[in-house]
Amino acid sequence: MAMQRVDMLDVSSSELKEGFLPGMTDALVRECCREEKTGGQHFVIEMKPGFSTPPGYNSASMDIYVLEGSFSLGDDTLTVGCYTYIPGGMACGDWHSENGARVLFFTNKAFEYFPGEKGEIDLEAGDHIPVMESWKLSWADPMKDIVKKSTWVNPEGKQDRPPGVLTKALRKDDRTGEVIALTALSPGFIDPGTEHHPHNECLYLISGDAYIGYTYDHERKDIKEDLVLKKDHYIGRPPGIRHGPVCTQSGALWLIYLSDMYTGLYTDVDDWETRVGGYLAEANFR
């Protein structure tokens, strides 16, 4: 099941859709991407001051991350950086935002909310994750254990993963392999090769900048070059889409969705130094 390919979308200026979400018609939505077979969706809800929706349930499971502002869901308050996972069918308290919020959603199938109704929990869904303040989690460097091979060569001359990537896992589903994580790239980070994955990989740039030298399919028919992403840009990648080299000048904070545990397949890029150097020498995001 593949996500739509989205090489680079500025979500902050994409169409603001009204009446987009069944059962939550007051929500204003900027769509990121959709999975064709399951109907799973990635989108941002812009809650205007005074936004409210009655208690109910959603038939889709929801990963919810607050980008800006705050809102309450029943007795819980979610501020910037808060995350929760609500399995399909689980009862939701009333939704309310006094001063407005921008909230990122990933769903496993088409969003359909049933206000005033009681649902049955989807037995295929993962366990509920209560509201989590992501700043309280520790950064970890799981890539150094996961990645066996890359195109980067360390100072000792061995293949290695370039240092400078840290992750906070928000949700890992052992059955489906799905991973939702915050990932930070250090300022000046460079990954010189391309990688692709046998799973979907979708990224929302919460803050910072990122440069991607090439994005292309396995037949090299649809090649994008020199993509520059800034805050609120989104990438949707189905399996097999090559991407890299990657670098960032001011650092990058992503929210990442993987449809299965991370697997990276690498290819060298001959002109990576010219590409990356050209960006880092001229970009000015500091």
Ligand SMILES: [Fe+2]
């Ligand atoms: Fe990737």
